[in-house]
Amino acid sequence: MRTNTNIKTLPPRGKRTYESRTRRPSFARSIKPAVKIEARGVNLDSELTVKFAALGGLEEVGRNMMFFEYGDEIIIIDAGLQFPEETTPGIDFIIPNTSYFENKKKNIRALIITHGHLDHIGAIPYIMEKLGNPVIYTTALNKAMIIRRQEEFSNAPKLEFEIVKNGETRQISKNFKVEFFSTAHTIPDSIGVILDTPVGKMVHPGDFRIDYDIEGNPQNMDTWEKIGKQKIHTLLLESTGADKEGHSLSERIVEAEIEKIFKKVEGRIIIATFASLLNRLSEIIKIAEKYNRKIFISGFSMKANIQIAQNLGYMKIKKETVAPLEEINKYRDDKIVVLCTGAQGESNASLMRIINGEHKQIQIKKGDTVLLSSSVIPGNERSVQILLDDIARQGGIIYHSRMVDIHSSGHAPQEDLKIIMKMVKPKFYTPVHGYYFMRWRNAQLAQESLKLKPEETPIVDNGQPILFSKNSAIVSEEIIPTYYVMVDGLGVGDVGEVVLRDRRALAQEGMVVVIATLDRRTGHFLKNPDIISRGFIYLKENKELVEDLRKKIRLMISRIPRQQQMDADYIKGMMRDQISQFLYNKTKRRPMILPVLIEV
Numbered sequence: 001m002r003t004n005t006n007i008k009t010l011p012p013r014g015k016r017t018y019e020s021r022t023r024r025p026s027f028a029r030s031i032k033p034a035v036k037i038e039a040r041g042v043n044l045d046s047e048l049t050v051k052f053a054a055l056g057g058l059e060e061v062g063r064n065m066m067f068f069e070y071g072d073e074i075i076i077i078d079a080g081l082q083f084p085e086e087t088t089p090g091i092d093f094i095i096p097n098t099s100y101f102e103n104k105k106k107n108i109r110a111l112i113i114t115h116g117h118l119d120h121i122g123a124i125p126y127i128m129e130k131l132g133n134p135v136i137y138t139t140a141l142n143k144a145m146i147i148r149r150q151e152e153f154s155n156a157p158k159l160e161f162e163i164v165k166n167g168e169t170r171q172i173s174k175n176f177k178v179e180f181f182s183t184a185h186t187i188p189d190s191i192g193v194i195l196d197t198p199v200g201k202m203v204h205p206g207d208f209r210i211d212y213d214i215e216g217n218p219q220n221m222d223t224w225e226k227i228g229k230q231k232i233h234t235l236l237l238e239s240t241g242a243d244k245e246g247h248s249l250s251e252r253i254v255e256a257e258i259e260k261i262f263k264k265v266e267g268r269i270i271i272a273t274f275a276s277l278l279n280r281l282s283e284i285i286k287i288a289e290k291y292n293r294k295i296f297i298s299g300f301s302m303k304a305n306i307q308i309a310q311n312l313g314y315m316k317i318k319k320e321t322v323a324p325l326e327e328i329n330k331y332r333d334d335k336i337v338v339l340c341t342g343a344q345g346e347s348n349a350s351l352m353r354i355i356n357g358e359h360k361q362i363q364i365k366k367g368d369t370v371l372l373s374s375s376v377i378p379g380n381e382r383s384v385q386i387l388l389d390d391i392a393r394q395g396g397i398i399y400h401s402r403m404v405d406i407h408s409s410g411h412a413p414q415e416d417l418k419i420i421m422k423m424v425k426p427k428f429y430t431p432v433h434g435y436y437f438m439r440w441r442n443a444q445l446a447q448e449s450l451k452l453k454p455e456e457t458p459i460v461d462n463g464q465p466i467l468f469s470k471n472s473a474i475v476s477e478e479i480i481p482t483y484y485v486m487v488d489g490l491g492v493g494d495v496g497e498v499v500l501r502d503r504r505a506l507a508q509e510g511m512v513v514v515i516a517t518l519d520r521r522t523g524h525f526l527k528n529p530d531i532i533s534r535g536f537i538y539l540k541e542n543k544e545l546v547e548d549l550r551k552k553i554r555l556m557i558s559r560i561p562r563q564q565q566m567d568a569d570y571i572k573g574m575m576r577d578q579i580s581q582f583l584y585n586k587t588k589r590r591p592m593i594l595p596v597l598i599e600v
């Protein structure tokens with residue numbers, strides 16, 4: 001493995017945003033081999049450069065959004081959301097920060113959407129207006145999925161679409177021509193782009209894998225062969241699978257394994273997977289038809305997605321196959337397949353409701369077979385464990401992807417990434433889609449298999465542009481804002497760092513409310529201060545501490561100088577500081593202190 005010896009560490013990136021302050025451990029920055037490539041005499045001002053940057057997706061798996069800019073023309077690819085994490089309690093979603101485009105709306109010539117997964121389309125309802133509502137170039141299925149989601153937002157603007165197909169080329173603006181090509185992923189109608197720019201052709205397939213038949217022969221490789229015959233300047237490949245060895249598992253093997261289970265099971269079969277894993281759902285439905293079982297779909301998004309795919313002809317389902325959930329009790333157990341969401345242990349998904357006994361029609365019973373047909377997303381291990389425990393306790397027989405091959409990832413692992421790199425033979429290689437480690441691993445693969453130098457495989461973070469000229473890729477010192485924009489209920493961007501800090505403090509240390517009733521004229525206590533605790537300590541069992549605290553407050557108030565006796569803000573601030581210090585000395589905890597002053 002080659003090390004990045006000739007890579008310089010960037011100087012501290014000046015005013016960092018909330019995101020990097022809180023999410024990236026401080027040591028990470030010092031070891032961060034983010035490249036600063038010497039210009040080596042190249043005069044950037046006089047040479048044509050295409051600026052590439054990502055507003056999300058490079059330091060996480062989620063909120064994917066990247067753009068290419070040349071002169072006054074901008075092409076954006078994808079607009080996804082990210083699910084909340086431990087550091088953002090109570091947040092619904094995180095979406096890309098679009099402030100870079102504030103004064104450049106008119107320059108945006110297109111939003112290209114590669115596929116219908118939420119980490120690529122989820123932010124559309126929130127940000128289209130901020131982008132000036134550009135034309136969305138995408139395939140028919142993606143369009144239907146975007147519109148379906150848009151309908152949940154009554155004030156969202158009407159969207160304008162250009163439907164594109166495999167092999168089509170569009171002159172999107174004066175300097176950008178785009179050729180679209182079909183890719184293999186877990187959802188039909190995924191599309192990649194060959195961006196023809198003034199400095200050369202840049203290829204980005206979006207999320208992809210290689211499909212194999214049951215004998216292990218790769219499918220549809222002619223597309224990549226054709227791309228390899230064009231002179232490709234830059235290849236941008238996803239990194240989600242870059243730390244996994246080997247090739248993609250054939251979806252045909254997955255199918256065969258699922259069919260084996262259908263063959264031997266006599267009770268009900270309950271299959272949990274992602275609502276957007278349309279290819280898998282389609283396979284399962286076919287197998288169910290073969291074994292004369294009815295399909296019952298539980299979960300709004302899954303039902304909606306299957307309907308869309310069926311309407312557009314991506315799924316062929318016999319008329320009598322799908323039956324309404326309400327009728328499930330009319331059928332014998334060996335005639336039933338339930339398709340539901342919640343294989344990641346998501347608290348509000350169907351499977352969780354089934355297990356908790358909150359589902360109207362279905363509960364787990366002895367003899368049920370439950371298949372979790374998805375891999376565990378990093379971070380969800382614990383909730384999946386709880387799920388497995390509960391199903392087992394209730395008598396269900398479980399199959400999940402760690403036990404049998406009933407799931408294949410949609411993201412190319414190492415050997416598949418290498419195949420594509422070698423076929424495309426780009427001059428520059430940029431890893432996208434994934435955490436730093438995944439992207440670093442991806443860059444290593446490119447350096448090994450394409451004999452590229454580190455400066456030819458730049459690894460950048462969100463908001464860190466690469467300036468591509470014909471013969472160089474230079475990481476710019478510019479910092480584009482990428483700090484979190486959070487969606488909480490109906491509010492977009494109104495939850496900031498202060499609110500989050502409070503939520504974290506409340507979650508970790510609890511809260512103490514102190515209510516002091518004072519005489520307006522004398523500034524003296526009218527009664528003993530009230531003390532309320534939530535999540536800090538149980539007051540009834542800590543009477544001594546409470547009494548000490550009351551004494552402390554009375555003493556504090558009595559010492560307030562006369563001229564400040566009527567200054568409520570001063571008194572509250574002092575109470576907050578001193579009570580916090582007092583409780584910390586006694587308990588080594590720092591609950592949130594909420595002083596309430598009542599003057600009568």
Ligand SMILES: [Zn+2]
Nearest residue numbers: 117119120207
């Ligand atoms: Zn993705």
Ligand SMILES: [Zn+2]
Nearest residue numbers: 115117185207
């Ligand atoms: Zn995807």
